[in-house]
Amino acid sequence: xxxxxxxxGAETGGGRTAAARDxxxxxxxxxxxxxxxxxxxxxxxxYGVVRVQANEWPPFGAPRLPRGVPALNTLxxxxxxxxxxxxxxxxxxxxxxSVATAAAAAALLGAGFLGAQLAVWRVMLARGxxxxxxxxxxxxxxxxxxxxxxxxxxxxxxxxxxxxAARARRRGRAPLRALRLTALYWDFVAIVWVAMYLAVxxx
Numbered sequence: 001x002x003x004x005x006x007x008x009g010a011e012t013g014g015g016r017t018a019a020a021r022d023x024x025x026x027x028x029x030x031x032x033x034x035x036x037x038x039x040x041x042x043x044x045x046x047y048g049v050v051r052v053q054a055n056e057w058p059p060f061g062a063p064r065l066p067r068g069v070p071a072l073n074t075l076x077x078x079x080x081x082x083x084x085x086x087x088x089x090x091x092x093x094x095x096x097x098s099v100a101t102a103a104a105a106a107a108l109l110g111a112g113f114l115g116a117q118l119a120v121w122r123v124m125l126a127r128g129x130x131x132x133x134x135x136x137x138x139x140x141x142x143x144x145x146x147x148x149x150x151x152x153x154x155x156x157x158x159x160x161x162x163x164x165a166a167r168a169r170r171r172g173r174a175p176l177r178a179l180r181l182t183a184l185y186w187d188f189v190a191i192v193w194v195a196m197y198l199a200v201x202x203x
Contacts, residue, residue: 080109103162
């Protein structure tokens with residue numbers, strides 16, 4: 001067996017008890033993501049109702065949303081998610097040493113997303129669009145702001161994971177359970193953003 005497999009055995013040592021922890025953790029994350037899916041679905045539904053009822057979108061005199069930086073943000077999140085998945089695949093295949101690097105790179109890309117999103121907000125505020133600027137402004141800032149909070153939480157989690165992986169590198173161990181659950185969460189964040197980018201910036 002590979003070192004990571006051995007490390008995985010150590011992490012999941014204890015036979016059924018450790019396996020049960022893995023199942024419990026996966027179920028817990030699935031329930032959490034399911035709740036967030038329903039929450040974002042409600043937000044998208046509200047946005048759809050507003051769009052259908054609006055005679056003109058964006059409203060007359062309101063600034064149009066930029067597409068360039070949000071497109072870059074889409075690439076950043078997708079690349080970050082793929083990096084984390086690559087780190088997980090390598091960890092399962094025995095490449096424990098690459099987990100910390102992959103996680104650190106994914107966290108940096110996520111931080112880049114937040115920085116770019118802040119830039120978009122600043123531009124829109126400078127153009128006169130505020131959360132209080134009617135439905136158009138409130139919907140934009142509510143959707144993107146709520147998603148940004150999830151990105152921030154993911155960046156923190158991935159950063160902690162990178163530190164844990166770096167410490168475990170000496171023993172050839174990879175925090176497989178934490179990496180797998182974090183990658184699942186990060187995939188969710190990326191998928192929601194792609195849907196939001198298409199719905200808010202293009203439709």
